[in-house]
Amino acid sequence: MAARPYTKAPPMVAAIYDWSGFYIGANGGWGSSRNSWDSVAPFLVGPEGSHDATGGVAGGQIGYRWQTGTWVFGLEAQGDWADLRGSNLSTLFGPGFRNESRINAFGLFTGQLGWATNNVLFYVKGGAAVTDNRNRIYSTATGALLASTGDDTRWGGTVGVGFEYGFAPGWSAGVEYDHLFMQDRTLTFTTPAGVAFGADRIRQDVDLVTVRVNYKFGGPSAGRY
Template identity: 40%
Template structure:
């Protein structure tokens, strides 16, 4: 009886191991670069969407615009058989961030980024840092008069991404964004710019 039980347990273990290996082989994006047979591949292009919340302040003005933001992102990852992942990502966002203080109202209707990414993967979980160019609009209003400036600045951040189904991943990310100052006539020629933190979650489809 003991031998029969041991043989049954060995057979179950063998079937479990084979099933797990098969699941690993079919999990994740296509193997576009050399990878260990049981490893998740982050390599290749992807496209996705995100939603989050931003909060910040306007330079040389008491307003502190905050609000929800959402948009789309696209990128490409490079991975050559190691846990290190290198990539580039661009996104464009619509933003509801605004604030009013005394006669001034400032808002950030939209912004975008173009960033490099460097990460380390634990199979289907990727931790990464990111940084690069940021750009967006800062709009000021007072007494019925509005003025807008579109500036380029910089951004840095960190994030984590997890593959949860074939070709699909989910991510959470923090970015600090600094849009350069420009002189606004409606604030008496002061140099006003918008800097803010952004926490967002998103999903990506990997081709």
């Protein structure tokens, strides 16, 4: 019998993961908001102290990325439910008054610039941020609500950095850190009966660490990796 002819093995296919396309995902993690209160005129003027409002966050994101070589560009909108709470005793009005801040939700609208090596992506991001807040003053003696501001929606800016890993065609997971520089607001507090109680200038910034999972459903398909 004739010897079987030798056939050269086919060349290996280069690993390729394309980050281009629309994606949607979910995220969850932890946040901390630094809040500083200062009482202002026409009421007693002076600092009331600061506190950290901490807790969990969970939500989702949607965006689009396009890749050119190793560079990845993107736009993203993110919205999260939050439960960031904290309080401190007023250093101006005395230990009978406790100031409380709470963030119920936040949104981020950002652009991204990233560098990809196959299915690994590092990126920085920046843009606009919005938080939905509640601010209240309680009696430390009785725990009763003395005054509140109602809804406090404030806008600011955000910067962040992230790492993402494509673990299957279309699927990726990562970790992200964001810092929010929020707008200072001067707010009037009123009692439950609607009587003016005081006014405070409240400064706020927020730090967020989230774990994210995305599914990409548009753009070029991902190759083997």
